[in-house]
Amino acid sequence: MSTKAKIATIGQYVDQEVLLEGWLWNKRSSGKIAFLNIRDGSGFIQGVVAKEDVPEELFALAKGLSQETSIRVTGKVRAEERSPIGYELTVTGIEVVSRTEDYPITPKEHGVDFLLDHRHLWIRSPRQRAILKIRAEVIKGMRDFFDKNGFTQVDPPILTPSSAEGTTNMFQTEYVNGENAYLSQSGQLYMEAAAMALGKVYSFGPTFRAEKSKTRKHMNEFWMIEPEMAYVEHAENMQIQEALVKHTIKHVLDNCPQELKAIQRDTAPLERVVNEKFPIITYAEAVKILQEKGHDFPYGEDFGAPHETELTNHFDLPVFVEKWPANIKAFYMQPDPEDNSVILGADLLAPEGYGEIVGGSQRIHDYELMKERYAEHGFDESYNWYLELRQYGSVPHSGFGIGLERTIAWICGIDHIRETIMIPRTLYRLYP
Structure with a gap:
């Protein structure tokens, strides 16, 4: 069983498989890799899902996740100098807890009144x-x-x-x-x-x-x-x-x-x-x-x-x-x-x-x-x-x-x- 971890202390688990419980902040993808920006309240980390390394249904699930969907993610922690926190997660599993549709605050620019209403x-x-x-x-x-x-x-x-x-x-x-x-x-x-x-x-x-x-x-x-x-x-x-x-x-x-x-x-x-x-x-x-x-x-x-x-x-x-x-x-x-x-x-x-x-x-x-x-x-x-x-x-x-x-x-x-x-x-x- 994977060790439950928090992003704030993720550096303690390098080269280990962990379970993160959080939400998808946003994502981007190329044809063969999906990059998931995951948050858990303690911080943010990038999860990497490579098509060639995971089952087809897991890659499809990762690419189909919507912003602020709550998820449980398993993966292996690895050091990454380019990461703002110094680490990334190689994703091996995703469980959707609650799917979110039409989240109102998107990556585009919003006015202050709109943001304060939300x-x-x-x-x-x-x-x-x-x-x-x-x-x-x-x-x-x-x-x-x-x-x-x-x-x-x-x-x-x-x-x-x-x-x-x-x-x-x-x-x-x-x-x-x-x-x-x-x-x-x-x-x-x-x-x-x-x-x-x-x-x-x-x-x-x-x-x-x-x-x-x-x-x-x-x-x-x-x-x-x-x-x-x-x-x-x-x-x-x-x-x-x-x-x-x-x-x-x-x-x-x-x-x-x-x-x-x-x-x-x-x-x-x-x-x-x-x-x-x-x-x-x-x-x-x-x-x-x-x-x-x-x-x-x-x-x-x-x-x-x-x-x-x-x-x-x-x-x-x-x-x-x-x-x-x-x-x-x-x-x-x-x-x-x-x-x-x-x-x-x-x-x-x-x-x-x-x-x-x-x-x-x-x-x-x-x-x-x-x-x-x-x-x-x-x-x-x-x-x-x-x-x-x-x-x-x-x-x-x-x-x-x-x-x-x-x-x-x-x-x-x-x-x-x-x-x-x-x-x-x-x-x-x-x-x-």
Whole structure:
């Protein structure tokens, strides 16, 4: 009996007969040889069926297979330098499990809307599969970093009574008792409570924003990693962010060489990120750089995509922009003791035009100052529990949020964030 194998580890079986269970991605044939591109979820391999070496009915079956027909294939593994994975399969047997007819995604060019309508099938393609594999390794690398550095994962609620930052772009529903409830935009406030119990914590989960944006960097459902750390202040917070990003990229470089090659990602910029120190500039310095480069950009506004790209092109590395004007940042951010018009916080901008991937800050820990912020913003009693964190055993603490899909888009070097998640939820798309 043939040994059951996976394509990802096929190199262990050179000169042995194996059984692969998968699907026919595509095929081509000359008069006497059929080349089957077989996938099994772990990878792709070419199977070669030579007419002179197999029974006539097997060769006819191979030539008649249709795209995405599910099959069990037996054959002998052999080394092949011309193969992208270094191996091929000399096919000796084929069993059709389920025949597919008129598969909608053919090798021809398709429009994006068509592919998104068939996203449940599109993810079978080599490029989309590679991106999803890289996503899995990004998640694994991040968890590995936190686990090795003494963080505890905590899961904040997804249904909340209010917004984390007082915004209105929220999905609203009715709770079981008739109260208004909202899908979480961020778990940060709850993670601050967890940090007071466990020291260093992180959450990893979905977040939802109902903003009507259709840029290549926005989705209405996405995933966030949100660490919070007791007794960590602004400078150390940035050090931890840099270490996380470098660890994650190195993890992907080490574990996804085939996937990065499949999507044609130039890894040289990523390797530079791993090996060089991230520059840190103030918001005021960033504004000066933009103005010197010809941008009509006034102090006190948030950056748009062209401004973020200009800043990262200036350094050709991820760059921290710190000490933003307090009036354009969230209420909970700690003022700079040397200039209370700015906050002890920073955004990390990714190079190559990908912009902000991390936003973080030291949080206000002073009870009286937080009460002032509450009065300024007119917060209702749904925020009382958060104020109590400053009333009972408050300490200096910091945290940040890193957007998973934006980080993946940068690492993969892809144009649109929608390819970084299995089924994207964007402004006009709730199908499939």
